Amino acid sequence: MTVTLADVAARARVSPATVSRVLNGNYPVAASTRERVLKAVDELDYVLNGPASSLAAATSDLVGVLVNDIADPFFGIMASAAQSAIGEGASGRAGGEKLAVVCNTNGSPERELTYLTLLQRQRAAAVILMGGSLEDPEHLAATAAKLARMAEAGTRVVLCGRPPVPGDAHTAALVFDNRAGGRRLTEHLLGLGHTRIGYVAGPADRTTTRHRLEGHREALAAAGVAEGPTVHGPYDRAAGHAAVAELLARDPGLTAIVAANDTVALGVCAALRERGLSIPGDVSVAGFDDLPFSVDAVPALTTVRLPLHDSGVRAGRLAMGTEDAPAHGTETVPGELVVRDSTAPPRG
């Protein structure tokens, strides 16, 4: 029925052990023997049985990449970068081939845990968690426990764009400096002369949301400017679109709106236009992340650029063990303010 190692061994007139060694290339095998084995493999069209080999070797070549929303380019870009870094890691020696798989949690804590368990079942070689996490203490604890357990079992754990787990010093973490980015963005607006600034935030219980918002407030406080209206919602266009009505209702004199991210900002822009307000003439708008489409928006979006691709690549390397973990386990990745056409001094 299916071809097994033993079949190959028989055909090559060697023992199964030898075939295994040829395939894994971690034990000396005479060139002539190797050749004979390889020929048999080829002739029989043999495919290694992954589960069997993982079982025997007690390791697997799976690397899990967990993202909150795979349809969001924010995650897509990071995941793609990580995946390519992981794929490249393979190019070296035989057997180094890792299967990077991305799992979509949809921001749901249960799914996150489910995927983690499934990955744990598979004895994944590494796991990368991308993007902000929920701040629910219970879920945080559950996740931390699970990750600790996995790390203990030899799975490398990497955090990318998510704050490090408090107690744990063993997982490498690349965290985006959302707070500083948020601060800088608002400082830019304040510098332009805005004093009535609305804020469309992400879901209230996410780290990313909180940090960006805190940065915003820091800037406001430092300048002695009162905080404007804030609305929470998901990280999508519809949320931005819907938020505008509420923001304007709460303060019709708003001259600027900061959005949770670029996607939300696009929604804000659309809603503003529908109301006949010009950008940045009537209202300035700013986003976050600098996603690819942001430069093409009209007007082009002022935003904070995050090194999504680079971080993804580094996360992938960390997962492969190709790159050393940052000094204290955690490295803060700064964002860069990108000023474009959607922000300008307030009218008058």
Next chain:
Amino acid sequence: MTVTLADVAARARVSPATVSRVLNGNYPVAASTRERVLKAVDELDYVLNGPASSLAAATSDLVGVLVNDIADPFFGIMASAAQSAIGEGASGRAGGEKLAVVCNTNGSPERELTYLTLLQRQRAAAVILMGGSLEDPEHLAATAAKLARMAEAGTRVVLCGRPPVPGDAHTAALVFDNRAGGRRLTEHLLGLGHTRIGYVAGPADRTTTRHRLEGHREALAAAGVAEGPTVHGPYDRAAGHAAVAELLARDPGLTAIVAANDTVALGVCAALRERGLSIPGDVSVAGFDDLPFSVDAVPALTTVRLPLHDSGVRAGRLAMGTEDAPAHGTETVPGELVVRDSTAPPRG
């Protein structure tokens, strides 16, 4: 060290067989026994060993989703939809949990084959291939052979947005009617009065590219209008941006440009604006796919909407066996022309 089935069995004072049956829920176990086992599982924090169980059962709970570019929302949306459909499939009986993993091929045939092999190694329960494929005969044959082999071994194979493999009647296929979509889009432009239409196509050797282009040409031929300049390039913004110069150089009198997809269209729009040309005043622009940002572009993009989400969900269900395959294995999924502000009658 690690907790095994036997440990749980010992603690629950039953045989390993019984524990296995409780966990898989496919054999009658007395309620009291089950409870005892579950308690032991919980107390010991036992996690099933995936490889071992896959080996013994000769199946696994992995479902592979291959996409060309995970950073592209076109794929992100489909993959996300498929993944949620696959996750839901689990909700029923215990043990139905499948791990949907998305693999990024970057449009590279080698990587596609590599991932397929890796999935084959893992004895994946199903594989979904998303998006157009390369038209290289050799690669096509290699892929077809591999898929046939996998199907034979019990892996369900689903194609989504990719033409069916010629010889094979066993794999379900959802194919987008790119040709009809392309035709309709160009008919719309012709109806508006355009006769000098440029085309920014995708990579020359992809099915998606060819079908859309053929539809375009059909419309042109039917109307007796001569074909305008065509430029090939990747499916990204930069390609659209770069193509404009060449298109205009070849025919400075162009009144409309059709892009391979919305992302490319965005690049076209940006380049047009940089040259001081207005849209649709000077040049009409049309895209394809109706990605989320297209409605927010200024002007909003005329495009062809593909039911990306729905198709993804259906592909997921097909992979789970939750939905019956279409009658002849293949189903053609139509696109819908969406007319927005980026197209208008040519000036004068």
Next chain:
DNA sequence: TCGCGAGCAGAAAGCGCTTTCTATCCTCGA
């Protein structure tokens, strides 16, 4: 010439689970 170690191949013991086949215990119906 003999012995020793390097170099290579094989034997065999699992890895942790599933599943068939068996054994046991009841519960009924006659």
Next chain:
DNA sequence: TCGAGGATAGAAAGCGCTTTCTGCTCGCGA
């Protein structure tokens, strides 16, 4: 009261691979 048969639980044989431990064969120095 006895036997048949349903309902559960256990024993044990693998699933296909990796890897340790052994064993053999040479080549070379003494």
